[in-house]
Amino acid sequence: MTKRRSQMMEETRAKLIGAARKAFAEKGYAAASMDELTADVGLTRGALYHNFGDKRGLLQAVVNQIDVEMAERARVAGSRAANDWDGLLAEGVAYIEMALEPEIQRIVLLDGPAVLGDPSHWPSQSSCLETTTDKLRVLIAQKIIKPVDAEAAARLLNGAALNAALWIAASPDPQDVLARAVEAFRCLASGLLQRAV
DSSP: OHHHHHHHHHHHHHHHHHHHHHHHHHHOTTTOOHHHHHHHTTOOHHHHHHHHSSHHHHHHHHHHHHHHHHHHHHHHHHHTSSSHHHHHHHHHHHHHHGGGSHHIIIIIIIIHHHHHOOGGGSHHHHHHHHHHHHHHHHHHHTTSBOSOOHHHHHHHHHHHHHHHHHHHHHOSOHHHHHHHHHHHHHHHHHTTBSSOO
C-alpha cells in the first residue's frame, strides 16, 4: 500500500512539473496560471501546494529538473573530447550554447534568477561546482594546468559559463553574444594551462 501511495505521489509531482515546465516556457513564470496548469493535468491547486508549497516551489522543481538535464548534456559533450582538458572546455561551451534554447532562456536564465535569486546558490550549481573541482584536480595532477586552488578555479570557470549564459539569454542578439562569449571563455580558461596552446 505504501509503495502504491509513494508511486502516486511521484506521478502527481511529475504531472505538475511537466505542466509547469510547459506553462513557464510558453507564458513565463509571472503569466502562468496555477489554476490552468493544475486543471490541464486533472489535479487541484491543493495538490500543487501539498507537493511544492507554492508556485515558487514548483518553479524551483522545474529549474532543478532542467539544470540536471543541462549538466548531463554538458557531460556528454565533454565525454566526446579527445582529452580531459578539451572535455572540460567542451562542457563549459555546451553549457553556454544551451542559453540559445528558448525554454532554458526563459525558465532557467531569466525567470529563475528573478524569482529564486542568485543561481550560484542553487543546489544544482553546487553539484556542478563539485564536478568541475574534481576535474580540475585531475588536470592539476596530470600537470596539464597550473597548481592553483581547484575550488577557486572551478568557481571562476563555472561563474564565467553561467554569466555568459545569462548575458546571452538577456541579449537582443544572442547569436552574436554567443560567439563572443565562447571565444572569451576559451581564452580565460586557457590561462590555467601549464603551457599556452
